[in-house]
Amino acid sequence: MKILGTTPETINLAEDRDEFRKLMRKLGIPQPESGMASNLVDALAIAAEIGYPLIVRPSFVLGGRGMESCTTMRCCASTSTPR
Secondary structure: OOOOOOOHHHHHHHHOHHHHHHHHHHHOOOOOOOOOOOOHHHHHHHHHHHOOOEEEOOOOOOOOOOOEEEOOHHHHHHHHOOO
16 A cells, blocks of 8 residues: 655654765755764763754654753753663
8 A cells, every 4th residue: 555645764764863974965954063973971072073053852752752951961860861
């Protein structure tokens, strides 16, 4: 059965920050530095590399749900830890 609307591949491209970043670079579209982490240690290392303030967001959420603007390591750590 054909489902109308955005394809799953396109949704994945928009939500997978790493794939999105690669596409923007390929197209020559500037964007702020970013990184992806799957654990707190990696998240804090990326935060130290990029610097604050940061926008921290969970994967695969639409509309910005769960995003947090962090200006400190404490905020980044609490936002990056599952609740």
